Amino acid sequence: MNYFTIFASRNDMDDIDGFIMELFAKGHTIKKNGNDYTVQTNSLFNKRKMTIRVSHESTNPAYFETNIPGMIGFYDRIPFADENRKELVLTQISVLNALIAVEAEKALGDEQLRQCMALLSAVGGIGFMQDGTLLDDDGQVIVYPDGASGPANFRPRACTGKVMGPERPSEEGERRKRASIDYIHGRGIPYLDSLPPLPPLAECQWKSQEEIARRAVALLIVIQYACDAAQGGDLAESRDFVLSTLRKFGVEDELTGNERHLLEAEEPSPQEAVNIAWQYEAYWPLIWALRLTDTLDFPDRTCDCNYAIEVVSKCDSFGEFYRSTALRSREEILNEADKIYRLHWACVNSRIHGQEAPAGMNESVVMERRRGLFWMAGCDREDWDHIPMDT
Structure with missing residues (x-):
């Protein structure tokens, strides 16, 4: 798996920079270019590099206008085993306005996955796997691609800007x-x-x-x-x-x-x-x-x-x-x-x-x-x- 995506509902992204810098402070070189981060391991062997792209509805409205309806359609078509969980998932997607996209040159290793999960927890969002599996902010599965429920005790989260304007x-x-x-x-x-x-x-x-x-x-x-x-x-x-x-x-x-x-x-x-x-x-x-x-x-x-x-x-x-x-x-x-x-x-x-x-x-x-x-x-x-x- 070369990609991992975090979606969230946040008023702003001011603290994301700090989360990324803290999580990758040890053993990595971090280069920042605007809202993009290149993170590379410092080891002599088995070097790994990944790019983290951060965006928000306020800075990239076109992405959210196009992709959020598509994401709602995708999960609406999945035959959820639990209709209540489907309602919760669709409610969460409807208020998403922040994105952290991780792209690795090689398949994400165990340590990189651990760091992605730590970032997911810090942001308080949902994790999107390449096969469509959704994760809660504690790394537990919300729903599998076939509609089966995972063990996550999932509750939607929405920032004040999405629910109150x-x-x-x-x-x-x-x-x-x-x-x-x-x-x-x-x-x-x-x-x-x-x-x-x-x-x-x-x-x-x-x-x-x-x-x-x-x-x-x-x-x-x-x-x-x-x-x-x-x-x-x-x-x-x-x-x-x-x-x-x-x-x-x-x-x-x-x-x-x-x-x-x-x-x-x-x-x-x-x-x-x-x-x-x-x-x-x-x-x-x-x-x-x-x-x-x-x-x-x-x-x-x-x-x-x-x-x-x-x-x-x-x-x-x-x-x-x-x-x-x-x-x-x-x-x-x-x-x-x-x-x-x-x-x-x-x-x-x-x-x-x-x-x-x-x-x-x-x-x-x-x-x-x-x-x-x-x-x-x-x-x-x-x-x-x-x-x-x-x-």
Whole structure:
């Protein structure tokens, strides 16, 4: 294999140069010409050379206008074994706007492949193999050319520029960003100053109090089934209980595609079950926004699952639950969304460099809390299953 391509969704490419220079610093000579890099090993024997070409939609729009629709068509024609995974792949491709193309003079060796995978992880993109195999940013296969699913726990990622349009700086957004950075810096956590602010309050697509309450109840109920599926419980009994409880609260229509897929599968995927079980942490900011818990604690531990269940289980109907809620201000919600966005960057940055998340944070808690907060504020205008997790 002489070619390896990384696609990503990024607001800019400012940090790519640093990634390349760092990854190939030892044992290589690097020559840069604009956005092209020639990387050659320094060994006397078995010399290897490859070219890395970096481009972005803003600098090479013609490429993306031509090739992204073609890429969507290619994967749309593949007979995916998992239709949900196909939807995720097509969603990801639709927001791609960055390209890192690696071309080697000889077939890529083991060490060069390792370096390509490290670059893929640093960029947070998807890897495209010559035969059409797609890789997640951890090097795990998303889908094979025949449509079979790989082991990757894949979630699409989209930069703010693709989902919200070109960045429009606002004084409000900058104030919120500075407040978040002050909080993060005060805890000794690294931050990226160039990470853009979230949009101002007036530009978000806010969910109503009732929408948040219905999402919370439906999610909590289906999480119980996900926990049973992940732990190998009696799924027939669990499914009957969950379906009857959804009907009791009148929230059957609030289930997402992923949740329906889990409930309807004859043999639910353990990984899908675990993914939804983790959404206790996305449910928690929903009930915080509904004033059913007082604070959103620092994300270094999991939420109180017993209390999470109790706030719904003590009610006999959705109406009773809804009457117990009161919505926090939009400003409070967006402040927390901005903060968790920057804490997520700190987690990802540490993971890329092989370090533990700073200040004891749990990255899974951070990601799911971000899902709940971004969904309520409508920061990226995506549905619950497809909240982008770019940083």
